[in-house]
Each structure stands twice: as structure tokens, then as C-alpha cells.
Amino acid sequence: MWLAIKLAYRNLIGAGLRTWLNVLVLSFSFVVIIWLKGVMTGWDHQAKTDMTNYEIGGGQYWHEAYDPFDPLSLYDSHAPIPEAVRAEVQAGDMEPMLFLQGHIFPQGRMMPAIIKGIKPDQSIFKLPAASLDTVTDAIPAFIGAMMATSSRLEVGDRTTIRWRDANGTFDAAEILITAIFHSNVPSAEAAQVYIPLEKLWDISLLEGEATVLTFRDSEAERAELSGWVLKPKKLLTKSVDDMIKTKNAGQSVLYGILLLLAMLAIFDTQVLSIFRRQKEIGTYIALGYTRKEVVGLFTVEGTMHAVLAAVVSAAYGLPFLAWQARVGWTMPIDASQFGMAMAQTLYPVYSVGLVISTVLILTVTTAIVSYVPSRKIAKMSPTEALRGKLQ
Amino acid sequence: MHIIRIKNLTKRFPMGKGAFTALRNVSLNFAEGEFAGLIGPSGSGKTTLLNIIGSLDAPSDGSVEVLGQSIGALNAKEAARLRKENMGFIFQSYNLLQVHTVYENVEFPLLLLKFGADKRRKMVLDALEWVGLTDKEKSKPPQLSGGECQRVAIARAMVKRPAMVLADEPTANLDAANSHNILKTMEKLNRELKTTFVFATHDDKVINYLQRKIFLLDGRVDKDETIRPTTTGDHVARN
Ligand SMILES: Nc1ncnc2c1ncn2[C@@H]1O[C@H](COP(=O)(O)OP(=O)(O)OP(=O)(O)O)[C@@H](O)[C@H]1O
Ligand SMILES: [Mg+2]
Numbered sequence: 001m002w003l004a005i006k007l008a009y010r011n012l013i014g015a016g017l018r019t020w021l022n023v024l025v026l027s028f029s030f031v032v033i034i035w036l037k038g039v040m041t042g043w044d045h046q047a048k049t050d051m052t053n054y055e056i057g058g059g060q061y062w063h064e065a066y067d068p069f070d071p072l073s074l075y076d077s078h079a080p081i082p083e084a085v086r087a088e089v090q091a092g093d094m095e096p097m098l099f100l101q102g103h104i105f106p107q108g109r110m111m112p113a114i115i116k117g118i119k120p121d122q123s124i125f126k127l128p129a130a131s132l133d134t135v136t137d138a139i140p141a142f143i144g145a146m147m148a149t150s151s152r153l154e155v156g157d158r159t160t161i162r163w164r165d166a167n168g169t170f171d172a173a174e175i176l177i178t179a180i181f182h183s184n185v186p187s188a189e190a191a192q193v194y195i196p197l198e199k200l201w202d203i204s205l206l207e208g209e210a211t212v213l214t215f216r217d218s219e220a221e222r223a224e225l226s227g228w229v230l231k232p233k234k235l236l237t238k239s240v241d242d243m244i245k246t247k248n249a250g251q252s253v254l255y256g257i258l259l260l261l262a263m264l265a266i267f268d269t270q271v272l273s274i275f276r277r278q279k280e281i282g283t284y285i286a287l288g289y290t291r292k293e294v295v296g297l298f299t300v301e302g303t304m305h306a307v308l309a310a311v312v313s314a315a316y317g318l319p320f321l322a323w324q325a326r327v328g329w330t331m332p333i334d335a336s337q338f339g340m341a342m343a344q345t346l347y348p349v350y351s352v353g354l355v356i357s358t359v360l361i362l363t364v365t366t367a368i369v370s371y372v373p374s375r376k377i378a379k380m381s382p383t384e385a386l387r388g389k390l391q
Numbered sequence: 392m393h394i395i396r397i398k399n400l401t402k403r404f405p406m407g408k409g410a411f412t413a414l415r416n417v418s419l420n421f422a423e424g425e426f427a428g429l430i431g432p433s434g435s436g437k438t439t440l441l442n443i444i445g446s447l448d449a450p451s452d453g454s455v456e457v458l459g460q461s462i463g464a465l466n467a468k469e470a471a472r473l474r475k476e477n478m479g480f481i482f483q484s485y486n487l488l489q490v491h492t493v494y495e496n497v498e499f500p501l502l503l504l505k506f507g508a509d510k511r512r513k514m515v516l517d518a519l520e521w522v523g524l525t526d527k528e529k530s531k532p533p534q535l536s537g538g539e540c541q542r543v544a545i546a547r548a549m550v551k552r553p554a555m556v557l558a559d560e561p562t563a564n565l566d567a568a569n570s571h572n573i574l575k576t577m578e579k580l581n582r583e584l585k586t587t588f589v590f591a592t593h594d595d596k597v598i599n600y601l602q603r604k605i606f607l608l609d610g611r612v613d614k615d616e617t618i619r620p621t622t623t624g625d626h627v628a629r630n
Pocket of ligand 2: 559
């Protein structure tokens with residue numbers, strides 16, 4: 001084996017350009033696959049962190065009638081904050097929010113919007129709720145960046161909102177935009193206006209009621225609340241998981257193509273080698289190698305491409321990957337246009353397992369791709385190989 | 392003592408429905424230290440016979456014993472071992488490993504024998520000295536002349552000091568001066584190391600050096616002449 005490695009190394013280095021081209025293709029696959037996987041993992045992390053920070057905290061109770069995909073459900077999906085959780089709410093470890101279907105009139109246009117009541121002194125979300133704690137004649141309100149774009153509202157702008165109170169009566173009031181937040185979480189931004197909870201209770205005649213209760217701690221055991229549905233964090237982030245899975249499936253095709261390209265290069269080299277190097281194979285046998293040993297040599301030679309590629313990748317790939325992890329990858333187009341939880345800049349996250357498994361998979365695949373054509377050598381008659389006449 | 396014993400050897404190659412008989416009923420013995428050649432026109436079976444002696448091919452009929460081992464009965468591994476330990480091959484087209492240096496080419500058989508680094512180094516340098524290529528050890532075959540390549544091939548065949556060297560048309564690509572140089576080198580090694588040489592050739596330049604000439608015709612031994620070598624190693628006929 002040691003001899004095969006030594007000879008394979010001599011042969012590869014001796015082959016020069018051809019070897020380095022293959023090694024480059026392979027090392028490119030190494031780096032791109034690790035980078036892509038890293039971006040996916042980073043995206044996954046980021047999407048979940050953003051969701052936690054801006055929308056779901058450590059998990060939620062939803063009013064049993066609440067359905068985020070049905071705006072009409074908002075008319076019925078509210079109930080008083082249950083007795084059982086009052087203390088938690090008092091302590092600031094649970095935030096009640098009331099959602100109300102309404103409309104907003106930026107520059108005279110009418111847009112449907114969900115009016116969300118949030119406590120200005122809450123500390124579970126990273127939302128700029130504190131900005132609601134101002135003295136103004138209008139109702140202080142903040143919105144997400146997506147909403148700001150679609151409504152063309154800026155901080156300091158005033159506009160009108162309209163809603164229907166508990167009795168079904170329409171009413172309207174002026175709001176003042178006190179802050180705009182960037183969350184990368186479309187479901188926390190699109191078509192939504194956040195105003196102080198007390199104010200919303202006031203104008204909707206739903207004093208003390210809530211649609212969603214968000215708790216801080218995702219680990220603690222949660223009790224059932226009658227009339228409310230427990231939505232643990234895992235369940236709420238499932239959409240992110242599903243999206244990442246879908247994306248991963250898409251990426252797999254890309255890995256497949258990359259892998260195929262690299263393997264094709266190796267396979268091609270191996271097949272060509274076996275035909276071009278028949279005389280050499282015959283020589284090895286005449287000098288006392290068995291055919292099995294020659295097959296071993298060719299397999300090691302092919303596999304060594306992957307080993308060299310790993311070394312080359314380490315040389316330029318590690319700095320590249322480290323640099324990417326630091327500065328992130330900024331998408332050339334506006335990510336908020338995608339309508340999914342995606343930051344403009346993604347920071348790849350790599351794990352040791354990812355690097356090892358990528359190198360291992362590529363090396364094993366290369367070994368197989370190298371071995372398969374080499375088996376032909378075992379069928380070669382040494383005299384014919386020496387004459388170099390095998391077709 | 393005969394190191395090669397060939398008895399009633401027949402070699403047939405399958406061809407279409409029937410078979411082509413390349414060697415018919417050949418019986419020959421070679422003693423240790425012989426400098427012998429198989430001579431005959433193209434297609435007379437020289438290479439075929441050399442390949443069978445070299446255990447690269449198996450006899451169809453008859454028996455071939457090399458160093459007491461029956462070629463037909465060896466499995467691939469045993470045959471490889473016989474070649475590795477006792478035989479040196481020299482090919483018409485050199486068959487050097489193109490991407491390896493001269494030194495590495497000559498070292499190759501010693502690597503197969505798993506000799507230690509110091510021993511290998513000494514033996515390779517010895518062999519390069521025999522063929523006068525000490526100054527080319529770092530060159531690669533594509534940078535060498537034909538004569539130099541052939542000398543590397545000889546050094547590679549001789550480096551492990553095998554019991555026998557089988558040389559198939561070793562001078563076919565060489566000019567007269569180079570041929571003579573190489574043959575003189577081989578003659579010297581034959582004398583000094585007692586190595587048995589068996590050539591396959593139809594080149595007059597080689598034939599004139601041979602101590603024994605075996606003429607093949609259509610796969611049969613036509614004539615087998617032994618010429619006594621003079622003490623100086625010079626032969627009767629010389630051009
Ligand atoms: N593998 C094979 N299959 C079929 N026929 C073969 C095979 N090898 C050799 N022969 C035939 O056997 C005969 C002898 O071939 P061989 O190569 O031994 O000749 P040779 O004396 O070495 O000739 P040359 O001087 O041209 O090298 C030739 O007619 C050749 O066509
Ligand atoms: Mg021949």
C-alpha cells in the first residue's frame with residue numbers, strides 16, 4: 001500500500017497539468033459544497049433567530065379561533081387573558097398581543113392591515129415597542145420595513161387607520177409612525193401596524209383581551225389553557241425548517257452536478273489512463289507487479305486526486321470560507337422581494353462534521369470512480385498490454 | 392545446471408474458429424550464464440517464446456521450467472514473484488515510466504522487492520555506473536536519446552542482479568555505435584555477474600555478439616549453434 005501511494009504520487013506529480021486540472025475541479029467542488037451547505041445552515045440559524053426575536057419568542061398560545069391565513073378569523077379570535085397566566089404576564093415573561101383586522105390609508109390609498117397591540121415596555125421581542133411610549137395627539141405606531149416599502153411610509157409620517165370595534169362599528173384615527181424595524185421575518189412585517197396594546201383595547205372595546213400570548217422560555221413545560229392552542233417553538237419554526245429542506249433539495253441538485261462534473265473528470269482520466277498507459281501496465285506486470293496490484297495502484301492514483309484536492313482546498317478554501325463567515329454573503333438582489341424569511345446578508349456557518357463528511361464523501365466517491373475503470377486492467381493479458389494493442 | 396528447460400513446447404493462439412500455432416514442439420535448455428539469442432524472421436515466434444520463458448504467457452502444450460518452477464502451473468501471484476525476484480526484461484521500445492526520473496525508473500524493481508532506502512540507493516548508483524548514466528539520474532525519459540533510454544532499460548533490468556535477462560529486440564531503435572556500446576555493456580555484465588541473457592532479435596549487430604544462436608523458423612527450432620567465446624570476449628565475426 002505504501003509503495004502504491006509512493007508510486008501513485010510520482011505518477012500524478014509527473015503527469016503535471018492534467019493532474020492539477022482535475023485537482024482544481026475537485027477542490028472547487030469541495031469549497032463550493034462546503035460553502036453552500038454553510039450558507040444554508042447559516043440561513044437556517046438566522047431565520048430561526050429572527051423569528052424568535054420578532055415574532056414567536058419561546059413559543060405561543062393562540063386563541064383557538066385564530067388562523068393567520070384567514071384575516072376574517074380575527075373578528076372572533078380574541079379572549080380575556082386567562083387567569084392562569086396573569087402572573088407570568090405581570091412578570092413580563094409573557095406578552096399578550098391583540099390582533100385586529102383593519103385598514104390603513106397611506107397617501108389616500110386604502111390597504112388592508114392587521115393592527116397589532118403590543119405593550120411598549122415588553123422585553124420578549126426585539127420590536128421597537130419602546131418607541132410607542134411617546135406623548136402625541138395621534139396614536140403612536142411602528143411598522144416593519146416591508147410595510148414601509150409597500151405603503152411608502154417613513155418615520156414621522158401620519159396616516160389614518162380604520163377598524164371595526166367589538167360592536168361592529170367602524171371608527172378611524174390618525175397614527176404617527178414612530179419607528180420602522182428590519183426583521184427579515186415577512187410574517188411580522190407585511191401589512192401590519194403595531195400600536196400600544198392599551199390603546200387598541202380602548203378603541204376596539206376589547207379591554208384585557210388577546211389573540212396571541214407569547215412566552216419567553218422555550219424549554220419550560222407548558223400547561224394546556226382551555227380556549228387556547230399551545231404552539232411550541234418547534235412547531236412555529238417548522239415553516240423555516242420546511243423551507244430550508246426545500247432549499248436543500250434544490251441545493252442537492254447543484255451538489256450532484258458539481259460532484260458529477262468532478263467525478264466525470266476523474267473517470268475520464270482513469271479510462272483514458274488505462275488505454276493510454278497499457279504499455280506501462282504491461283511493464284509493471286513484467287517487472288513483477290500482479291494485476292491486482294496494478295489495479296490498486298490506479299485506484300490509489302485516482303483517489304489521490306481527492307487527497308490533493310483537499311490539500312489545495314485547505315490552502316485557498318479555508319481563508320475564503322473564514323472570510324465569508326466573517327463578512328457574510330450579500331445577495332445581489334433585494335432579499336425582501338422574495339417574501340420569505342431571508343436576510344440580505346447570509347453568514348455561513350460550518351461545522352467540523354460538514355467539512356469531514358464532505359471530504360469523506362468526495363474521497364470515497366473518487367475512489368469508487370477510480371476503481372471501476374481500473375478493474376479492466378485485471379482482465380488484461382500482460383503480453384497484449386505490453387504490445388499496447390488492447391482496444 | 393540448466394536454469395531454463397523447455398520440453399516439447401507448443402503455443403497456440405485462438406484465431407477465429409481454429410487456432411494459430413506460433414510455436415511447435417520446441418525443446419531447448421539454457422545453462423546459467425549463457426549469452427544466447429533467438430534469431431528468426433518476423434512472425435517466427437521469438438517474442439512468444441520469450442514471453443513464455445518470462446511467465447507472461449502460458450504454454451499450450453509441453454513443459455517450461457524456469458529456475459525449477461513450472462511456468463504452466465504458476466498462478467498470477469507466483470508468476471509475478473518469479474519475475475520480480477529473478478527476471479529482468481528489456482523491451483524493444485524501452486517501456487520506461489515516462490514521468491519518473493532515470494533514477495526512479497532504475498529504482499522501481501528494488502521498490503517492488505521492498506529493499507531499504509540505503510541499499511536501493513547503492514544498487515541504483517551501481518547500475519547507472521554500469522551503463523554510464525550517473526550524470527543523468529535526474530533526467531526523465533523524454534529528455535533522453537534513444538540510446539540513453541535503452542541504457543536506462545538495461546540498468547533497470549540489471550539493477551536487482553537477476554538470474555536472467557530477457558531482451559526482446561533491444562537494439563531495434565539504435566544506431567550501430569549505440570548498439571555496440573550497449574551490447575558491450577551487456578556482455579560485461581554477463582561476464583561479471585554470471586547473468587543469463589536471452590535475446591530475441593533479427594539484428595545482425597546483436598547476432599554477432601551472441602555465444603549461442605538459436606534459429607527459429609515458423610515456430611520451430613531450425614538450428615542451434617554455440618560459439619565458444621574467446622577469453623577477451625571478442626568474437627569471430629564483427630562489423
Ligand atoms: N496474442 C496473439 N494472438 C494471435 N496470434 C498471435 C498472438 N501473439 C502472436 N501471435 C502470432 O504468432 C506468431 C509469432 O509471433 P511473435 O510475436 O512471437 O513473432 P516474432 O518472431 O517476435 O516476430 P517479430 O520479429 O516481428 O517481432 C505471429 O504470426 C503472430 O501473429
Ligand atoms: Mg517479436
